[in-house]
Ligand SMILES: Nc1ccn([C@@H]2O[C@H](COP(=O)(O)O)[C@@H](O)[C@H]2O)c(=O)n1
């Protein structure tokens with residue numbers, strides 16, 4: 001049996017924070033603001049996984065009012081979400097993700113992100129696709145006020 005889930009997330013860009021996307025630290029003058037490390041890409045993958053198993057969203061499992069998740073490593077949150085997926089007897093078919101950012105250029109980091117996400121989802125990098133797009137300087141992403149991400153995850157019963 002196949003199940004599919006999708007995720008969408010946005011975080012504000014601000015000075016004085018590291019920029020962590022897809023579990024990779026990217027050199028940039030600003031970073032993403034959040035209760036956790038604000039890894040917008042891993043949050044969308046986690047939400048897509050939770051969507052696929054009908055288990056709500058990351059805010060439900062890791063509330064931003066809980067001090068345990070302050071500055072949390074989103075890779076650890078995704079690891080936990082993936083263990084929930086595996087406990088139900090599923091494995092990954094594939095994941096497709098889009099980072100929506102005017103700047104910085106994501107292309108040099110895409111392969112590292114794929115490898116990192118693949119490891120977290122007990123899959124191979126070939127099962128993971130990560131894309132990036134600007135919004136042609138339009139909207140909040142285009143003005144560099146924040147970064148958005150989308151992901152779709154397909155799972156199947158082992
Ligand atoms: N933050 C980004 C945005 C885009 N890219 C790459 O550039 C290509 C062109 O972007 P458009 O918004 O003009 O479609 C895109 O296909 C990505 O490969 C990037 O690396 N980082």
Ligand SMILES: C[C@@]1(CO)OP(=O)(O)OP(=O)(O)OC[C@H]1O
Pocket residue numbers: 009033034035036037038039043058059060062063064065069070071072
């Ligand atoms: C990850 C959590 C928990 O630390 O916080 P944030 O980093 O603010 O991320 P968000 O995508 O707003 O929601 C999920 C949260 O509960």
